Amino acid sequence: MIAQKDSISPGSSLRxxxxxxxxxxxxxxxxxxxxxxxxxxxxxxxxxxxxMTMDGEWIKRAEPVIGYIHRMHEKMGENRTWAKxxxxxxxxxxxxxxxxxxxxxxxxxxxxKIEVPPRAEYIRVITSELNRISxxxxxxxxxxxxxxxxxxxxxxxxxxxxILDLLEGLCGARLTYCYYRFGGLYNDVDDTFLNGTREFxxxxxxxxxxxxxxxxxxxxxxxxxxxxGGISAELCRKYGATGPVIRGSGVAYDVRRAEPYSVYSxxxxxxxxxxxxxxxxxxxxxxxxxxxxxxxxxxxxDQLPEGPVMGKVPRVLKLPPGxxxxxxxxxxxxxxxxxxxxxxEVPYRVKLRTPSFSNLSLYEEASKGMILPDxxxxxxxxxxxIPDIDR
Amino acid sequence: xxLSTAIRDVAGGFKSxxxxxxxxxxxxxxxxxxVQYPHQTLKMPARFRGHxxxxxxxxxxxxxxxxxxxxxxxxxxxxxxLDGIKREGEKKKSVTEYELDFTKCSxxxxxxxxxxxxxxxxxxxxxxxxxxxxxxxxxxxxxxxEAEAEIWRxxxxxxxxxVATTPVTAPAALATGAKTPSPGQKAP
Amino acid sequence: MSFLTLEPIxxxxxxVGVCAFVGANAAYLVLAERKGAGRIQRRxxxxxxxxxxxxxxxxxxxxxxxxxxxxxxxxxxxxxxxxPLMVMAPSxxxxxxxxxxxxxxxxxxxIGLLLVFSFGSINVMALMLGGWAxxxxxxxxxxxxxxxxxxxxxIPMLLVVITMLMVTGTMNxxxxxxxxxxxxxxxxVFKVWVNPLMPVTFVIFFICMLAETNRxxxxxxxxxxxxVAGAFTEYGGMGFGVFFMAEYANIVVGCCLATILFxxxxxxxxxxxxxxxxxxxxxxxxxxxxxxxxxxxxxxxRTQFYSLLNLSWKILIPLSLFTLVLTxxxxxxx
Numbered sequence: 047m048i049a050q051k052d053s054i055s056p057g058s059s060l061r062x063x064x065x066x067x068x069x070x071x072x073x074x075x076x077x078x079x080x081x082x083x084x085x086x087x088x089x090x091x092x093x094x095x096x097x098m099t100m101d102g103e104w105i106k107r108a109e110p111v112i113g114y115i116h117r118m119h120e121k122m123g124e125n126r127t128w129a130k131x132x133x134x135x136x137x138x139x140x141x142x143x144x145x146x147x148x149x150x151x152x153x154x155x156x157x158x159k160i161e162v163p164p165r166a167e168y169i170r171v172i173t174s175e176l177n178r179i180s181x182x183x184x185x186x187x188x189x190x191x192x193x194x195x196x197x198x199x200x201x202x203x204x205x206x207x208x209i210l211d212l213l214e215g216l217c218g219a220r221l222t223y224c225y226y227r228f229g230g231l232y233n234d235v236d237d238t239f240l241n242g243t244r245e246f247x248x249x250x251x252x253x254x255x256x257x258x259x260x261x262x263x264x265x266x267x268x269x270x271x272x273x274x275g276g277i278s279a280e281l282c283r284k285y286g287a288t289g290p291v292i293r294g295s296g297v298a299y300d301v302r303r304a305e306p307y308s309v310y311s312x313x314x315x316x317x318x319x320x321x322x323x324x325x326x327x328x329x330x331x332x333x334x335x336x337x338x339x340x341x342x343x344x345x346x347x348d349q350l351p352e353g354p355v356m357g358k359v360p361r362v363l364k365l366p367p368g369x370x371x372x373x374x375x376x377x378x379x380x381x382x383x384x385x386x387x388x389x390x391e392v393p394y395r396v397k398l399r400t401p402s403f404s405n406l407s408l409y410e411e412a413s414k415g416m417i418l419p420d421x422x423x424x425x426x427x428x429x430x431x432i433p434d435i436d437r
Numbered sequence: 438x439x440l441s442t443a444i445r446d447v448a449g450g451f452k453s454x455x456x457x458x459x460x461x462x463x464x465x466x467x468x469x470x471x472v473q474y475p476h477q478t479l480k481m482p483a484r485f486r487g488h489x490x491x492x493x494x495x496x497x498x499x500x501x502x503x504x505x506x507x508x509x510x511x512x513x514x515x516x517x518x519l520d521g522i523k524r525e526g527e528k529k530k531s532v533t534e535y536e537l538d539f540t541k542c543s544x545x546x547x548x549x550x551x552x553x554x555x556x557x558x559x560x561x562x563x564x565x566x567x568x569x570x571x572x573x574x575x576x577x578x579x580x581x582x583e584a585e586a587e588i589w590r591x592x593x594x595x596x597x598x599x600v601a602t603t604p605v606t607a608p609a610a611l612a613t614g615a616k617t618p619s620p621g622q623k624a625p
Numbered sequence: 626m627s628f629l630t631l632e633p634i635x636x637x638x639x640x641v642g643v644c645a646f647v648g649a650n651a652a653y654l655v656l657a658e659r660k661g662a663g664r665i666q667r668r669x670x671x672x673x674x675x676x677x678x679x680x681x682x683x684x685x686x687x688x689x690x691x692x693x694x695x696x697x698x699x700x701x702x703x704x705x706x707x708x709p710l711m712v713m714a715p716s717x718x719x720x721x722x723x724x725x726x727x728x729x730x731x732x733x734x735x736i737g738l739l740l741v742f743s744f745g746s747i748n749v750m751a752l753m754l755g756g757w758a759x760x761x762x763x764x765x766x767x768x769x770x771x772x773x774x775x776x777x778x779x780i781p782m783l784l785v786v787i788t789m790l791m792v793t794g795t796m797n798x799x800x801x802x803x804x805x806x807x808x809x810x811x812x813x814v815f816k817v818w819v820n821p822l823m824p825v826t827f828v829i830f831f832i833c834m835l836a837e838t839n840r841x842x843x844x845x846x847x848x849x850x851x852x853v854a855g856a857f858t859e860y861g862g863m864g865f866g867v868f869f870m871a872e873y874a875n876i877v878v879g880c881c882l883a884t885i886l887f888x889x890x891x892x893x894x895x896x897x898x899x900x901x902x903x904x905x906x907x908x909x910x911x912x913x914x915x916x917x918x919x920x921x922x923x924x925x926x927r928t929q930f931y932s933l934l935n936l937s938w939k940i941l942i943p944l945s946l947f948t949l950v951l952t953x954x955x956x957x958x959x
Binding site: 087102417 | 662665666667668762763766769770841842844848849850851853923924925926927928929930931932
């Protein structure tokens with residue numbers, strides 16, 4: 047017999063570990079209980095709350111409850127000018143701010159037909175890929191933290207610090223860069239940044255090998271991720287999951303390839319795909335992506351053209367009436383901005399399609415029948431950023 | 438699964454554990470990488486974006502701000518308030534009040550971008566701390582500039598005197614300039 | 626000298642000594658753990674309280690003592706309060722038979738080994754009661770895990786101990802150490818002529834010891850990323866502090882036992898100087914093992930619960946049974 051048997055009535059399901067009422071024993075089907083994971087829970091990465099109906103340690107149903115960090119970004123987009131919304135984009139997913147700014151800036155440029163100088167595009171690619179690596183490092187550390195390994199996150203942060211220092215030296219901010227502007231960039235790169243990035247690419251090769259030896263090949267990690275947390279490609283399509291999640295299910299969908307933006311078509315890189323569909327596949331996809339990002343950065347540095355970093359932009363930006371989309375491959379998947387203009391200075395609508403939202407949506411279906419630690423490991427392998435879900 | 442593969446699996450797994458332990462031991466004997474913050478500090482890069490501040494024109498010892506209000510319009514979070522007057526004998530307005538609400542500022546830099554006279558820049562302050570909310574919700578940038586101008590005047594006595602006595606005729610400025618070199622030379 | 630040899634006085638001195646040893650170890654092993662974690666993660670660890678952070682345990686202790694022990698409503702108050710004591714007391718008892726030196730033992734019992742294991746198993750029940758009495762879902766899940774984990778790991782551990790009993794032929798811990806006199810190849814772990822799998826036996830014992838003391842990578846009882854703080858979720862103040870200290874006390878006992886059974890206890894590695902420097906050798910070996918425990922914790926992720934049980938039932942138990950049989954055969958042949 048389980049000590050706490052809460053009935054699954056709305057009232058009692060809200061309690062985490064409080065005493066069950068006297069009526070609890072009377073209408074209790076199947077001896078399940080509700081475990082309230084979050085919004086303050088070490089594995090919930092912020093303020094995600096998951097209501098789990100448990101049968102012992104087995105999950106019967108896991109219902110994510112979101113909205114704890116909803117900040118009305120879409121609505122904010124509707125009552126400020128195009129340029130004023132720019133800082134918001136870095137804050138939707140603070141771990142891959144470059145990609146999000148890229149999508150918004152790209153959408154406005156596409157709508158207003160602003161030409162971006164090639165140098166600016168190359169620098170965008172370099173910074174975006176640096177940002178992708180730094181984002182994957184946070185994920186890597188946080189996943190290991192979820193799995194109970196404390197040390198990898200500090201090694202990852204050691205390397206991530208190098209990226210953040212580079213970007214800070216470039217644009218002055220470490221997390222919410224706001225570096226891309228309509229028509230170009232906030233400022234040009236200097237030699238410190240270019241040399242630093244080259245050094246970083248050199249530095250990362252042995253470090254990635256170290257990551258592999260310490261964690262990827264570790265038997266405990268393999269046991270915890272392999273053949274666990276399967277998400278079929280069908281399920282991904284059903285919920286619109288993108289990014290490493292769908293690539294870990296054997297679908298080679300990458301926005302950089304599928305609908306090339308910026309100058310990505312000029313680089314050679316592989317899209318890592320693993321058909322195993324388990325947590326390990328998603329893990330390996332991200333680890334391989336870091337290597338591919340380094341490859342892209344190396345090529346972009348070699349090809350970097352001279353020239354201005356800012357195109358011609360009208361002083362007062364008024365977009366022609368119409369509907370424009372622009373998607374980028376953010377660290378967590380496909381991030382798309384859809385802007386609707388009615389010809390005024392202020393957008394009519396800014397729709398943000400965030401990857402974490404879709405990736406979380408499949409959690410309820412995918413986690414059914416899993417054991418609690420496995421379900422949390424799977425949640426870690428989805429790489430959720432809660433502000434990105436709630437936005 | 439046959440017995441031999443099982444044994445090989447176990448042995449391989451055990452070896453991967455030993456490899457992991459070798460790596461952590463290797464890391465443990467390397468020097469630590471952290472900076473002991475209150476005792477040691479890092480140098481901020483040149484492009485560091487701190488809160489905005491008014492630029493002190495090194496030639497005049499005053500702000501370049503003409504109180505045009507473009508930064509106020511550009512700010513996404515409405516955190517700048519400013520006021521200026523047109524002084525006698527000057528072509529443009531000069532700033533008298535520049536208040537930054539740093540509690541709302543997102544450090545996007547739109548104000549710095551948009552300024553036509555390069556009158557504002559990012560400061561390099563990163564450890565801005567106070568026990569008082571007012572210190573951030575009403576940051577008086579003009580007052581901060583005054584403090585800087587005070588130091589500037591000590592280093593540039595002739596020009597400072599000239600500035601202090603505007604509008605004056607050229608000979609008068611020269612006269613005051615001649616009177617005050619001695620304290621200025623003492624200053625480093 | 627005759628005064629000190631009086632039995633009650635001697636026992637009182639040992640009681641104080643053991644309490645002080647466990648207390649100081651628990652306090653400073655926490656610091657050692659944090660410092661070790663810091664080194665592995667390339668940061669200095671606690672270094673503000675006192676010189677190089679040496680006063681950190683004092684600061685932590687004062688903090689924990691100053692906190693109120695909250696007994697949440699709806700809990701079983703008696704069990705809730707009793708659980709920390711029940712987890713601490715047995716590990717103190719175990720130390721009564723541990724010989725730190727040739728003559729440095731509180732009670733030289735001829736069933737010392739049995740006593741250690743019988744007291745060692747109380748620890749599980751205390752954790753279970755603590756989780757049960759907390760009336761918290763995370764705690765109860767953790768309790769259930771602790772019980773099945775400890776039941777699973779008690780078996781290979783005892784099989785290993787039986788192997789050792791067959792080799793040594795005695796349960797007296799001091800006697801076991803005496804048998805390992807001489808150079809270090811006389812230690813049980815290197816006695817491959819008795820059983821070629823002796824080092825494997827030692828590894829099995831060590832793994833079981835980690836699992837029994839709920840240490841990473843088997844820290845199911847306190848899986849903080851899954852179960853908040855596991856069985857200790859509802860405990861605050863010194864209630865939590867005692868659990869914490871007991872964890873380290875158990876590690877000390879476990880490492881002492883491993884030292885005695887396999888590494889020759891207070892015997893020096895090269896035959897000489899065992900008498901005078903005995904306690905030194907003992908502590909050296911014990912702390913080396915404790916360092917390994919810390920090192921392991923900060924290297925590996927936590928194991929999956931069922932692979933933990935799989936490891937025990939499918940690998941460790943067959944392997945330890947095999948060594949048991951092998952030892953029996955070898956003894957018969959020789």
